[in-house]
Amino acid sequence: MSGMQRGLSWLPTALAAGFVFLYLPILLLILFSFNDSRLVTVWAGFSTRWYAELLRNERMIEAAGLSLGIAAVAATIAGVFGTLAGYALARLGAFALRPLFALLLLVPMVLPEVILGLSMLMSFSALERLIGWPAERGFLVVALAHATYGTAFVALIVEARLRGLDPAMEEAALDLGAGPLRAFLRVTVPMLAPAIASGWLLAFTLSLDDLVIASFVAGPGATTLPMLVYSSVRLGLSPQINALATVLVISIGLLAYVSARRGAQRRSLST
Amino acid sequence: MTAAWAARARTGFVAPVFLWLGLTVAAPLALVFAVSLGESTQGAPPFEWSLTLSNYALVFSDTLYIGAFANAARIAATSTAICLLIGYPMAYAIARAPERKRGFLLFLVILPFWTSFLIRVYAWMALLRPTGLINSALQSVGLASEPLELIANEFAVHLGIVYAYLPFMVLPLYSTLERIEGSLVEAAHDLGATPSRAFWRVTFPLSLPGVAAGCLLVFIPATGEFVIPDLLGGPDTPMIGRVMWLEFFQNRDWPVACAIATLLAASLALPVVIADRLRATTR
Numbered sequence: 001m002s003g004m005q006r007g008l009s010w011l012p013t014a015l016a017a018g019f020v021f022l023y024l025p026i027l028l029l030i031l032f033s034f035n036d037s038r039l040v041t042v043w044a045g046f047s048t049r050w051y052a053e054l055l056r057n058e059r060m061i062e063a064a065g066l067s068l069g070i071a072a073v074a075a076t077i078a079g080v081f082g083t084l085a086g087y088a089l090a091r092l093g094a095f096a097l098r099p100l101f102a103l104l105l106l107v108p109m110v111l112p113e114v115i116l117g118l119s120m121l122m123s124f125s126a127l128e129r130l131i132g133w134p135a136e137r138g139f140l141v142v143a144l145a146h147a148t149y150g151t152a153f154v155a156l157i158v159e160a161r162l163r164g165l166d167p168a169m170e171e172a173a174l175d176l177g178a179g180p181l182r183a184f185l186r187v188t189v190p191m192l193a194p195a196i197a198s199g200w201l202l203a204f205t206l207s208l209d210d211l212v213i214a215s216f217v218a219g220p221g222a223t224t225l226p227m228l229v230y231s232s233v234r235l236g237l238s239p240q241i242n243a244l245a246t247v248l249v250i251s252i253g254l255l256a257y258v259s260a261r262r263g264a265q266r267r268s269l270s271t
Numbered sequence: 272m273t274a275a276w277a278a279r280a281r282t283g284f285v286a287p288v289f290l291w292l293g294l295t296v297a298a299p300l301a302l303v304f305a306v307s308l309g310e311s312t313q314g315a316p317p318f319e320w321s322l323t324l325s326n327y328a329l330v331f332s333d334t335l336y337i338g339a340f341a342n343a344a345r346i347a348a349t350s351t352a353i354c355l356l357i358g359y360p361m362a363y364a365i366a367r368a369p370e371r372k373r374g375f376l377l378f379l380v381i382l383p384f385w386t387s388f389l390i391r392v393y394a395w396m397a398l399l400r401p402t403g404l405i406n407s408a409l410q411s412v413g414l415a416s417e418p419l420e421l422i423a424n425e426f427a428v429h430l431g432i433v434y435a436y437l438p439f440m441v442l443p444l445y446s447t448l449e450r451i452e453g454s455l456v457e458a459a460h461d462l463g464a465t466p467s468r469a470f471w472r473v474t475f476p477l478s479l480p481g482v483a484a485g486c487l488l489v490f491i492p493a494t495g496e497f498v499i500p501d502l503l504g505g506p507d508t509p510m511i512g513r514v515m516w517l518e519f520f521q522n523r524d525w526p527v528a529c530a531i532a533t534l535l536a537a538s539l540a541l542p543v544v545i546a547d548r549l550r551a552t553t554r
């Protein structure tokens with residue numbers, strides 16, 4: 001080991017510098033959300049007035065409610081299709097058109113969001129011409145678009161988890177006479193629950209965070225939280241946005257931490 | 272597992288997902304291509320079906336579009352290289368850290384990915400503005416007499432891309448570096464290789480699949496990036512993702528926007544194929 005450390009003593013310093021780069025801007029943002037001044041860069045004493053203003057901002061509260069609802073529906077749809085897709089990839093071997101199947105799952109993860117957003121609007125618009133729905137692109141349309149995006153990420157997590165699980169349990173259930181659906185629902189899904197939960201959480205946060213796809217597909221009646229934040233950020237900096245950013249960063253950070261801790265515990269229990 | 276069960280399971284599990292992916296991924300992309308062959312009109316939706324290549328002719332004849340493609344590729348490539356230079360030592364340090372610490376260090380890399388992209392870009396706006404924190408700090412210690420132009424230029428776009436996409440570089444690098452056997456590197460040392468020679472002849476070549484994956488995960492989305500050039504960039508170097516956005520939202524020219532999207536998707540398929548080949552040869 002000592003041989004490997006030779007000439008590499010600067011590595012921990014580089015890592016620490018990288019973390020300072022990643023975290024310092026966010027920490028400053030949080031610090032200035034408690035600033036008593038309207039100027040975002042001059043410290044004028046501690047205050048929580050921007051949080052109070054944020055709570056009184058009805059448009060912001062309404063947009064947050066809309067975004068949370070969309071994220072929950074999108075993550076649930078993505079959870080269903082993503083779990084089925086991950087199962088197919090990990091357990092069903094070489095089914096017909098498997099390369100196409102894998103490609104269609106990869107595309108939403110790698111293509112730039114502007115292309116995804118445009119493509120989804122084109123299909124909702126064509127659908128409206130064909131069958132008259134969706135005439136007003138609101139909650140459900142944005143949720144469906146986000147579910148498309150989330151499916152791929154859920155599938156990735158579920159597939160990785162299934163590859164680490166012994167198929168013997170599922171085979172035993174089948175040998176004992178359970179049908180494929182029953183074996184899947186009673187044996188596979190419970191074993192996969194932690195993976196499905198982290199996939200759901202990832203799809204939820206991706207939806208909550210998305211600006212580009214929502215901007216393309218949403219009609220004038222549906223303004224999600226990132227769309228509102230984007231339009232106010234374009235007009236200039238505002239301490240209210242700092243307060244909102246702090247709330248989002250801390251709540252999502254806690255969720256991510258809890259999910260990572262639970263994942264680590266499961267792993268240490270299963271090995 | 273019996274053959275009958277396997278056949279039923281295949282249809283039961285694969286068919287619904289195929290239908291979903293066909294409706295939500297394949298059909299929309301096919302429609303983008305179809306609309307790119309259409310003609311722009313004043314109606315709603317603002318195009319007519321057609322089979323014209325005039326939108327592509329426009330994109331190829333106007334230096335605005337070609338220039339925006341070139342800018343995007345160049346800025347994404349340099350940002351990817353900077354990400355690699357910063358991310359490789361970070362990933363290597365985590366892979367060499369004591370095993371009980373790795374989980375936490377990795378969590379610190381992933382956490383920014385979970386926090387809002389828009390807010391991370393906004394954080395840099397607050398730092399880089401003429402009246403922002405960096406400029407106030409520089410002026411108060413007398414290092415600058417007037418505000419430096421840190422925002423609305425290419426520098427800020429590079430910074431934003433590196434900041435936003437660094438975790439995508441570190442994660443695949445870490446997962447290949449972690450799997451490289453310490454004994455191989457030790458053998459190189461025992462055979463008299465200097466640390467730098469051991470690194471460049473053993474560790475680095477073995478980590479190339481991670482390098483390729485990390486570079487792709489940064490380069491592809493960065494090329495089509497909209498938010499970063501919009502909020503941190505200036506008017507001098509338009510990037511294609513933002514040009515396409517404006518074509519759609521400001522000019523309401525759906526066919527040209529779709530032609531740009533088709534060309535962008537097609538050109539991004541190329542690096543994926545190259546990386547796939549690279550991975551196949553290094554295995």
